[in-house]
Amino acid sequence: xxxxxxxxxxxxxxxxxxxxxxxxxxxxxxxxxxxxxxxxxxxxxxxxxxxxxxxxxxxxxxxxxxxxxxxxxxxxxxxxxxxxxxxxxxxxxxxxxxxxxxxxxxxxxxxxxxxxxxxxxxxxxxxxxxxxxxxxxxxxxxxxxxxxxxxxxxxxxxxxxxxxxxxxxxxxxxxxxxxxxxxxxxxxxxxxxxxxxxxxxxxxxxxxxxxxxxxxxxxxxxxxxxxxxxxxxxxxxxxxxxxxxxxxxxxxxxxxxxxxxxxxxxxxxxxxxxxxxxxxxxxxxxxxxxxxxxxxxxxxxxxxxxxxxxxxxxxxxxxxxxxxxxxxxxxxxxxxxxxxxxxxxxxxxxxxxxxxxxxxxxxxxxxxxxxxxxxxxxxxxxxxxxxxxxxxxxxxxxxxxxxxxxxxx
Ligand SMILES: Nc1nc2c(ncn2[C@@H]2O[C@H](COP(=O)(O)OP(=O)(O)OP(=O)(O)O)[C@@H](O)[C@H]2O)c(=O)[nH]1
Ligand SMILES: [Mg+2]
Numbered sequence: 452x453x454x455x456x457x458x459x460x461x462x463x464x465x466x467x468x469x470x471x472x473x474x475x476x477x478x479x480x481x482x483x484x485x486x487x488x489x490x491x492x493x494x495x496x497x498x499x500x501x502x503x504x505x506x507x508x509x510x511x512x513x514x515x516x517x518x519x520x521x522x523x524x525x526x527x528x529x530x531x532x533x534x535x536x537x538x539x540x541x542x543x544x545x546x547x548x549x550x551x552x553x554x555x556x557x558x559x560x561x562x563x564x565x566x567x568x569x570x571x572x573x574x575x576x577x578x579x580x581x582x583x584x585x586x587x588x589x590x591x592x593x594x595x596x597x598x599x600x601x602x603x604x605x606x607x608x609x610x611x612x613x614x615x616x617x618x619x620x621x622x623x624x625x626x627x628x629x630x631x632x633x634x635x636x637x638x639x640x641x642x643x644x645x646x647x648x649x650x651x652x653x654x655x656x657x658x659x660x661x662x663x664x665x666x667x668x669x670x671x672x673x674x675x676x677x678x679x680x681x682x683x684x685x686x687x688x689x690x691x692x693x694x695x696x697x698x699x700x701x702x703x704x705x706x707x708x709x710x711x712x713x714x715x716x717x718x719x720x721x722x723x724x725x726x727x728x729x730x731x732x733x734x735x736x737x738x739x740x741x742x743x744x745x746x747x748x749x750x751x752x753x754x755x756x757x758x759x760x761x762x763x764x765x766x767x768x769x770x771x772x773x774x775x776x777x778x779x780x781x782x783x784x785x786x787x788x789x790x791x792x793x794x795x796x797x798x799x800x801x802x803x804x805x806x807x808x809x810x811x812x813x814x815x816x817x818x819x820x821x822x823x824x825x826x827x828x829x830x831x832x833x834x835x836x837x838x839x840x841x842x843x844x845x846x847x848x849x850x851x852x853x854x855x856x857x858x859x860x
Pocket of ligand 2: 668669670698
């Protein structure tokens with residue numbers, strides 16, 4: 452089974468499970484267990500009414516306007532309606548529910564899905580059989596989706612070889628081969644990539660957030676703070692961007708809105724001494740999580756890197772082996788430049804995870820594959836919108852579903 456079928460299967464099955472969990476009401480089970488032949492008139496009317504309540508509004512209105520319930524001679528008609536409802540049930544269930552996370556991915560990756568899949572489909576309508584120029588077009592589509600030149604060439608090369616071995620010349624089948632290769636290229640040998648933060652049991656866990664200016668560091672910190680506060684964690688924010696005017700106020704507004712503590716210093720003060728105070732406070736007051744914001748822009752790269760190195764030294768003095776996690780934030784719109792940014796940061800500090808932001812605003816969703824290929828650092832979270840709940844744990848299947856299938860189901 453190809454990846455596309457696997458994803459369709461997986462998510463539609465999940466939808467059905469979700470729905471049956473949510474709608475554990477008796478009437479639904481009653482409907483599917485009914486012995487229709489033995490039903491009385493009032494039973495049929497009751498069950499049909501319950502069934503109508505589950506239908507989409509439009510359909511319900513149409514059926515109600517026909518007003519067929521309540522006449523003896525129509526019992527047989529109603530019995531067949533009920534049979535039809537029983538047969539239709541699975542599709543109704545699929546239609547009415549969609550797992551919240553998958554929906555967020557589908558929404559956030561809408562532009563990428565439209566761009567990428569539209570181009571692939573268009574290609575299949577132009578070419579009846581694949582030839583060399585078909586593969587060139589495939590390369591171009593991948594590069595435009597920001598998968599990166601090298602990886603794009605690689606993927607198409609492998610697809611070409613597989614097509615030859617399996618004697619495939621049909622464009623749709625070739626596209627499916629390519630998609631399977633995209634999946635394999637992300638998975639590589641590791642299967643259990645970390646996603647969520649692992650909390651320390653006997654001391655605060657410390658997360659340092661870095662990235663160039665404007666990529667979404669502060670907003671991501673707010674989203675993470677909300678996520679862990681909702682999980683019952685005691686969260687402290689440290690407003691370590693003392694460089695940019697307004698940065699402290701921005702984080703303070705978020706902290707107040709979410710209802711978590713924040714430690715701030717004066718603009719221009721030393722962020723390392725703020726880190727010292729922050730981690731000391733967290734240790735003394737039993738915080739679960741400290742998230743440290745940093746400046747994205749300093750006078751020059753050397754300054755920025757020196758400052759980060761100093762912050763890290765100070766942190767480990769207060770709580771040994773911290774920071775536990777260093778997340779690099781990358782704006783999906785920056786494309787291959789984001790990969791370059793990661794290289795620069797990696798020189799100064801080990802990066803334990805990448806957060807891709809603003810995925811909703813770009814059609815270049817392929818960046819995630821490029822990052823994986825070039826950097827080998829796992830993408831831990833993905834920003835799929837501006838709302839506080841729009842940051843999701845990165846999930847490869849949901850990502851590929853959003854990118855490759857989208858709203859098709
Ligand atoms: N649409 C969308 N917008 C986002 C997302 N994440 C962040 N933003 C927006 O990006 C803009 C910049 O975000 P900030 O969090 O201020 O970025 P920063 O990295 O802290 O910026 P500096 O402090 O200047 O270095 C804001 O307008 C955010 O609302 C996302 O996932 N989707
Ligand atoms: Mg900021």
